[in-house]
Amino acid sequence: xIPARSALPGFAIAIAVLIAGLVLALTVGRYPVSLGDLIxxxxxxxxxxxxxxxxxxxxxxxxxxxxxxxxxxxxxxxxAVAGTAFQGLFRNPLxxxxxxGASSGAALGAVLGIYLSLGxxxxxxxxxxxxxxxxxxxxxxxxxxxxxDPILVLxxxxxxxxSLFGAGVGLVKYLADPYNQLPAMTFWLxxxxxxxxxxxxxxxxxxxxxxxxxxxxxxxxxNVMSLPxxxxxxxxxxxxxxxxxxxxxxxxxxxASVATAGxxxxxxxxxxxxxxxxxxxxxxxxxxxxxxxxxxYLLLIDTLARTLAQVEIPLGILTAVIGTPFxxxxxxxxxxxxx
Amino acid sequence: MILEGHxxxxxxxxxxxxxxxxxKLQKGEVLALLGPNGGGKTTLLKTLLGLLTxxxxxxxxxxxxxxxxxxxxxxxxxxxxxxxxxxxxxxxxEAVVLMGRTAHxxxxxxxxxxxxxxxxxxxxxxxxxxxxxxxxxxxxxGERQLVLLARALAxxxxxxxxxxxxxxxxxxxxxxVMREIRELAASGLGVLFTTHDPNHALRAAxxxxxxxxxxxxxxxxxxxxLTRERLEALYGAPVQMITDATGTxxxxx
Numbered sequence: 407x408i409p410a411r412s413a414l415p416g417f418a419i420a421i422a423v424l425i426a427g428l429v430l431a432l433t434v435g436r437y438p439v440s441l442g443d444l445i446x447x448x449x450x451x452x453x454x455x456x457x458x459x460x461x462x463x464x465x466x467x468x469x470x471x472x473x474x475x476x477x478x479x480x481x482x483x484x485x486a487v488a489g490t491a492f493q494g495l496f497r498n499p500l501x502x503x504x505x506x507g508a509s510s511g512a513a514l515g516a517v518l519g520i521y522l523s524l525g526x527x528x529x530x531x532x533x534x535x536x537x538x539x540x541x542x543x544x545x546x547x548x549x550x551x552x553x554x555d556p557i558l559v560l561x562x563x564x565x566x567x568x569s570l571f572g573a574g575v576g577l578v579k580y581l582a583d584p585y586n587q588l589p590a591m592t593f594w595l596x597x598x599x600x601x602x603x604x605x606x607x608x609x610x611x612x613x614x615x616x617x618x619x620x621x622x623x624x625x626x627x628x629n630v631m632s633l634p635x636x637x638x639x640x641x642x643x644x645x646x647x648x649x650x651x652x653x654x655x656x657x658x659x660x661x662a663s664v665a666t667a668g669x670x671x672x673x674x675x676x677x678x679x680x681x682x683x684x685x686x687x688x689x690x691x692x693x694x695x696x697x698x699x700x701x702x703y704l705l706l707i708d709t710l711a712r713t714l715a716q717v718e719i720p721l722g723i724l725t726a727v728i729g730t731p732f733x734x735x736x737x738x739x740x741x742x743x744x745x
Numbered sequence: 746m747i748l749e750g751h752x753x754x755x756x757x758x759x760x761x762x763x764x765x766x767x768x769k770l771q772k773g774e775v776l777a778l779l780g781p782n783g784g785g786k787t788t789l790l791k792t793l794l795g796l797l798t799x800x801x802x803x804x805x806x807x808x809x810x811x812x813x814x815x816x817x818x819x820x821x822x823x824x825x826x827x828x829x830x831x832x833x834x835x836x837x838x839e840a841v842v843l844m845g846r847t848a849h850x851x852x853x854x855x856x857x858x859x860x861x862x863x864x865x866x867x868x869x870x871x872x873x874x875x876x877x878x879x880x881x882x883x884x885x886x887g888e889r890q891l892v893l894l895a896r897a898l899a900x901x902x903x904x905x906x907x908x909x910x911x912x913x914x915x916x917x918x919x920x921x922v923m924r925e926i927r928e929l930a931a932s933g934l935g936v937l938f939t940t941h942d943p944n945h946a947l948r949a950a951x952x953x954x955x956x957x958x959x960x961x962x963x964x965x966x967x968x969x970x971l972t973r974e975r976l977e978a979l980y981g982a983p984v985q986m987i988t989d990a991t992g993t994x995x996x997x998x
Contacts, residue, residue, distance in 0.1 A: 626855050688840055
């Protein structure tokens with residue numbers, strides 16, 4: 407038998423992207439840090455000799471850029487993992503985490519929180535609840551409508567409910583104070599990590615780690631779940647409960663990242679494809695590869711957002727500029743295989 | 746061990762497809778399900794697999810009601826070979842066959858060395874080991890059918906149910922699949938398959954089950970059941986029978 411194709415080169419590329427993203431994100435910016443200084447700061451932290459590192463450099467690395475780098479990595483990984491899971495579950499490579507209304511539900515929650523002048527934690531909590539409610543509604547409607555193609559019904563329901571929540575967002579923006587609240591909402595809806603501090607990391611790490619762990623634990627079953635429903639059941643998978651578990655886990659990581667960074671589209675669509683081209687469609691490899699690559703991808707995008715212009719460019723705009731041509735290319739090549 | 750449907754009413758949520766159906770399949774035996782399009786073949790197949798719940802009557806396996814078993818238990822007893830289709834993701838042939846081992850592990854299980862060995866044996870058995878690392882999306886229809894057969898056998902089932910295993914296959918591959926079906930029965934499995942070609946039933950099956958409009962038209966040993974008159978009644982179309990020293994063949998006329 408021909409030996410199995412090794413996933414090592416693919417993983418090596420994904421890890422290289424992540425390392426490049428980390429180094430760039432920590433060194434490049436309004437206050438440039440040399441590579442030598444970066445290494446010095448890191449070794450000092452690990453108990454090495456302190457050398458000649460200025461406190462300003464240390465503070466830039468640990469206080470200013472550190473939390474933002476962590477958040478970018480986690481949000482990128484979360485969106486990529488959720489996208490990978492949804493694409494497999496819906497047997498459709500054109501699907502992304504936004505599809506079940508998770509993003510628009512979370513968005514409505516967040517703008518409501520801003521409108522009611524709530525604190526940061528409360529806004530995150532409401533965004534989170536909004537995402538889960540939207541997915542809950544989509545799932546209930548999608549599964550109670552009788553159809554020969556339940557997946558299509560679910561996806562279409564997601565689109566419709568998503569646009570309803572989008573209308574809700576529009577209403578809240580219309581009612582909002584145009585001087586204090588509206589800019590904050592707009593800023594948040596376009597996606598940004600610029601305000602991320604250490605205190606934002608905890609509510610992000612927990613849900614992302616938990617959801618990702620569930621998905622990775624189910625990786626072998628997810629291969630089977632990407633087959634047509636009846637085949638999966640004939641192979642011995644109780645598809646109903648498993649689908650709920652996967653949707654819940656993927657929604658959890660999506661909501662957590664939307665609550666922290668706002669709406670950052672396209673990552674969940676683009677990264678799973680790139681990861682699939684690196685390591686193949688087997689979820690046992692694809693999920694970790696997607697997570698690594700997604701972290702690196704959003705780090706690079708976020709560094710671009712910080713440095714490309716005098717003012718910060720919202721993340722959602724950059725990801726859309728990259729994502730739209732990618733999606734069109736994907737549509738054009740949809741008949742080819744997805745290896 | 747017997748797989749049997751007892752007085753089945755089959756159908757979907759809002760539509761009844763067939764009523765009063767009795768089916769019986771022993772181990773080591775091949776049963777062919779014949780009938781016109783829309784006659785209920787696939788619905789009956791899925792009901793016997795436990796993928797559809799019967800509206801009335803019950804499916805029994807080894808004397809116990811099929812629905813009393815978990816999805817996983819069922820998959821270790823009955824395997825399903827669906828019609829070949831183009832897959833969404835380009836899993837390797839080996840990965841597809843390995844999926845046949847799903848029911849032998851628990852929810853979080855990863856394939857064991859034994860699972861990989863079983864999959865490798867099945868690839869060898871069907872002569873598709875050289876394709877093991879090829880994407881399932883990049884092989885021919887005939888090869889795909891063999892991969893799905895290998896996957897079903899990797900389940901190590903007692904019964905195997907095939908939905909039109911010869912559809913979309915060229916002439917040579919049709920013969921190959923028929924021979925494989927005979928061998929499966931010879932190795933002790935109970936085999937149920939649907940087909941549009943009475944000659945395939947004649948060649949590979951022990952018994953035939955003729956289904957028209959959701960009702961059983963006839964059932965019994967193929968040599969007795971498959972006659973020109975019955976086939977004309979079954980399909981509502983003229984049929985010619987050609988017989989020579991080597992056997993009988995039907996052609997639509």
